[in-house]
Amino acid sequence: MxxxxxxxxxxxxxxxxxxxxxxxxxxxxxxxxxxxxxxxxxxxxxxxxxxxxxxxxxxxxxxxxxxxxxxxxxxxxxxxxxxxxxxxxxxxxxxxxxxxxxxxxxxxxxxxxxxxxxxxxxxxxxxxxxxxxxxxxxxxxxxxxxxxxxxxxxxxxxxxxxxxxxxxxxxxxxxxxxxxxxxxxxxxxxxxxxxxxxxxxxxxxxxxxxxxxxxxxxxxxxxxxxxxxxxxxxxxxxxxxxxxxxxxEVLDDRVARRREINARYRKELGRSGIQFMPEQKGCYSSQWLTAATFDEDILGVCRETIRLKLMQDEVETRPLWKPMHMQPLFEGTHYIGSGFDEALFANGLCLPSGSCLTEAEQTEVIERILDIIDQA
The missing domain is CATH 3.40.640.10 (Type I PLP-dependent aspartate aminotransferase-like (Major domain))
Incomplete structure (x- = not known):
């Protein structure tokens, strides 16, 4: 499934x-x-x-x-x-x-x-x-x-x-x-x-x-x-x-579950080359989607390869939002910054994060990501 x-x-x-x-x-x-x-x-x-x-x-x-x-x-x-x-x-x-x-x-x-x-x-x-x-x-x-x-x-x-x-x-x-x-x-x-x-x-x-x-x-x-x-x-x-x-009626429960999912990803995928979206001190994120970057120079495999291999195994992931200033519709629009968002888009991936994600499903996602990296 x-x-x-x-x-x-x-x-x-x-x-x-x-x-x-x-x-x-x-x-x-x-x-x-x-x-x-x-x-x-x-x-x-x-x-x-x-x-x-x-x-x-x-x-x-x-x-x-x-x-x-x-x-x-x-x-x-x-x-x-x-x-x-x-x-x-x-x-x-x-x-x-x-x-x-x-x-x-x-x-x-x-x-x-x-x-x-x-x-x-x-x-x-x-x-x-x-x-x-x-x-x-x-x-x-x-x-x-x-x-x-x-x-x-x-x-x-x-x-x-x-x-x-x-x-x-x-x-x-x-x-x-x-x-x-x-x-x-x-x-x-x-x-x-x-x-x-x-x-x-x-x-x-x-x-x-x-x-x-x-x-x-x-x-x-x-x-x-x-x-x-x-x-x-x-x-x-x-x-x-x-x-x-x-x-x-279940909003807080849904948030708590997504935070559990996020915490597990951080723990089990916590290795050099994988960086998760930081949570600001004093703030409480719903962790709507677990967002992470994958450094090809360290891991030997790029974000897109990971995404495509997961897709072949019926695991849905998604690149981080493509910045609007990079979209064809907004070509030439004024952009102010150093391109940090461009780097996030190039290397970033959102992992399965739904509150009804089962422990077994998350285990499968984690194991497949680690296998892809280990085989690179």
Whole structure:
């Protein structure tokens, strides 16, 4: 049987919540399951944030950018190593991305680079409209300096926490609560899933209300369909929200299991030439995916050979995100950094990390990787 990278893991309660939606005939986009799901996520994040359930993380990011004022030709500074859905909404707004490298100590956006460039941009009266850092593979970006510098320069901060629900920053601050707006994803391979879906999270009630309005086709308060601006069909299905309710009940368990899987990989693959994504001091990563690099000079075998041999044995792995500045779509786009993210992409691999990965399956993955290296 195929060993998957990260497949959905149901608790058993999801079916009950979905059945309640069917029994009450709330199969339309809105309903009590969606309201309860939004409250459940808000409570998990500390109860001091407003949550808006949406059709995807990309939809959440699109709304966030529009609501913080990103418009045509504005600059948005963004982590280059991210999923495409974390950058496409910048293009939807007609804005211009500027890509930033990662910090080698955390594998998240390099705050020192951002601060240096903000000083230069401020001197030229050419500040970006927003900064969008990515919580990579379950690890929080360094929120303290990011929030300090964006407040200082009056730049919006939209945190892409699509990969980090269940993680926390320093002093237990939950990922998904940073900046002016944060976004979450419930795609099928995430820590928990709603089949497909996302969420906009903000401390600002006005932003949340505007997000709900725009996400439901921007229908004005009238007995007929009245529109004073354009909107989107972005709301999360009430049925899908029922799945989310069941998933939220086991979120911490799912995170704990992924951390166990990550710890075992580190222990049994801990040898010269294999480096795992560092976990920042004081932070708690969900370890959504276990990310590691394989040094060909030391191991005698490259990342791609390992990936292909594992694929032949029905073990799914995946290279780390290809940085956006290396993508054909963004050829010639401004990139600031030394290429650390390029090296991660060249040598990095995400290993099977799903919370339903069995001990036997993980043993098989580990043994096959070691065999590939030993035979090189």
């Amino acid at each position: 195929r060993i998957w990278l990260s497949k959905p893991h149901m608790s058993g309660r999801e079916r009950e919540y979905v059945s309640e939606a069917f029994d009450s005939n709330f199969v339309a986009p809105l309903g009590p399951q969606l309201n309860a799901f939004e409250k459940s996520v808000s409570d998990y994040l500390g109860g001091h944030v407003h949550c808006v359930g949406l059709s995807s993380g990309s939809a959440a990011l699109h709304l966030a950018l529009r609501l913080v004022g990103v418009n045509k030709d504005d600059e948005v500074w963004i982590s280059s190593m991210t999923f495409a859905g974390g950058i496409f909404p910048v293009l939807y707004q007609g804005a211009k991305p500027v890509f930033f490298d990662l910090d080698a100590s955390s594998w998240t956006v390099y705050c020192d680079l951002l601060e240096e460039e903000l000083k230069k941009a401020n001197a030229k009266n050419a500040l970006p409209k927003a900064i969008v850092p990515t919580d990579l593979y379950g690890q929080s970006v360094d929120l303290d300096p990011l929030e300090k510098m964006t407040n200082q320069y009056g730049v919006a901060l939209v945190v892409d926490s699509a990969e980090s629900l269940g993680s926390s920053y320093k002093k237990g601050r939950k990922c998904g609560t940073g900046g002016d707006v944060s976004i979450l994803s419930f795609n099928g391979n995430k820590i928990i899933t709603t089949s497909g879906g996302g969420m906009l999270v903000t401390h600002n009630e006005k932003i949340a209300d505007e997000a709900r309005f725009l996400a439901t086709q921007a229908r004005d308060n009238a007995p007929h369909y009245e529109h004073s601006t354009y909107g989107y069909n972005y709301r999360l299905s009430n049925i899908c929200a029922g799945i989310g309710l069941g998933q939220m």
